[in-house]
Amino acid sequence: MKARSSLVARRGDFRAVVLYNRRIGARNYRIALRLPAEAVAAFVGFQPGQFLEVNLSQTALPPTEAVPADLADKTDRQILLRRPFSLSDLANESGGLVAELTYCVVGPATLRMTTLREGDSLQVLGPLGHGFDVPDGLRWAILVAGGMGAPPIQHLASILTRDHPSIKPIGFAGAKTADALPFETSPSDPRSPCLSALGLEWHVATDDGSWGRRGFVTQCLQTWLASHPHQDRGATGIYACGPEPMLAKVAQIAQAHGIACQVSMERRMACGFGVCQGCAVQCRSDDAAGPYRLCCQDGPVFNAKEVVFEA
Numbered sequence: 001m002k003a004r005s006s007l008v009a010r011r012g013d014f015r016a017v018v019l020y021n022r023r024i025g026a027r028n029y030r031i032a033l034r035l036p037a038e039a040v041a042a043f044v045g046f047q048p049g050q051f052l053e054v055n056l057s058q059t060a061l062p063p064t065e066a067v068p069a070d071l072a073d074k075t076d077r078q079i080l081l082r083r084p085f086s087l088s089d090l091a092n093e094s095g096g097l098v099a100e101l102t103y104c105v106v107g108p109a110t111l112r113m114t115t116l117r118e119g120d121s122l123q124v125l126g127p128l129g130h131g132f133d134v135p136d137g138l139r140w141a142i143l144v145a146g147g148m149g150a151p152p153i154q155h156l157a158s159i160l161t162r163d164h165p166s167i168k169p170i171g172f173a174g175a176k177t178a179d180a181l182p183f184e185t186s187p188s189d190p191r192s193p194c195l196s197a198l199g200l201e202w203h204v205a206t207d208d209g210s211w212g213r214r215g216f217v218t219q220c221l222q223t224w225l226a227s228h229p230h231q232d233r234g235a236t237g238i239y240a241c242g243p244e245p246m247l248a249k250v251a252q253i254a255q256a257h258g259i260a261c262q263v264s265m266e267r268r269m270a271c272g273f274g275v276c277q278g279c280a281v282q283c284r285s286d287d288a289a290g291p292y293r294l295c296c297q298d299g300p301v302f303n304a305k306e307v308v309f310e311a
């Protein structure tokens, strides 16, 4: 892994301006934020999988009729804490850095996020944590996204395609239903997600079969690995982000095939940078359950072999 402490030290608290905030599914949105010029230095060496803490405390709620029924009783909750979001893209444009987030509306903060419009501004803290590492000698990168785990995987796919032409990425994406897959699709082909636009071979699974294969994305991964027995496992890496049971299964599959695996973990985060100690991930040392590490600071990306997954 790269020198991690130097990345952490460069974070900043920036005023970001909204460029767009568009709906890409029933509950999924994509928002682009222009960061100020001074953010450029903080993002040098940015790794996909690092995240921003977004302050939504001053952001307005949508009108009552736009609040989904299952969230109606959440609207009066104050937003005291910033919320963590991975980046789904980061572009260095002539006017500065543009960070793109992809989010799912699940509670009071993400509900407020939907009301942001072009020209609105908000505070973001970052970049935080440690992201995916791309080791020298890697030839194949197997990318596995479950539900809202897709944003950092999508970003990693773009970086690999753009900056690492010698690495072949292969994408796997899964969710409960087609609607829960947070990908924009081509207007001419509603079954063509943006991962295809990157020229990626990719495989999709949904629990109900509404998009791709019916079942879990980990089944697709197992089938694919079984049909590629001669692939050089030592030059292959698996990168995964999604619900913890999915990550546990991916880690198990990777170990069975002798493939290195990095997983992006999720914990509720109060501070986002190591102060509150509230985001512990149990790790193992020498194959025994060992010390706790901080998801926000030591992760969110961990070597899958180190993690003791919660049942």
Ligand SMILES: Cc1cc2nc3c(=O)[nH]c(=O)nc-3n(C[C@H](O)[C@H](O)[C@H](O)COP(=O)(O)OP(=O)(O)OC[C@H]3O[C@@H](n4cnc5c(N)ncnc54)[C@H](O)[C@@H]3O)c2cc1C
Pocket (backbone or CB within 6 Å): 051, 083, 084, 085, 086, 087, 101, 102, 103, 104, 105, 106, 107, 108, 109, 110, 111, 148, 151, 152, 265, 266, 267, 268, 269, 300
């Ligand atoms: C490193 C990191 C990166 C993330 N990246 C994204 C992203 O790219 N897109 C995205 O939509 N979301 C992402 N999340 C999750 C996002 O932070 C939460 O959905 C958001 O904080 C919800 O805020 P809320 O007030 O709308 O809902 P809340 O009321 O705070 O939460 C709604 C429900 O979601 C669950 N929940 C919320 N946060 C977490 C968490 N961290 N771990 C497990 N369960 C949780 C809770 O059980 C709660 O019942 C990320 C989280 C982490 C830790």
Ligand code: FES
Pocket (backbone or CB within 6 Å): 268, 269, 270, 271, 272, 273, 274, 275, 276, 277, 278, 279, 294, 295, 296, 297
């Ligand atoms: S969120 Fe506070 S220590 Fe990790």
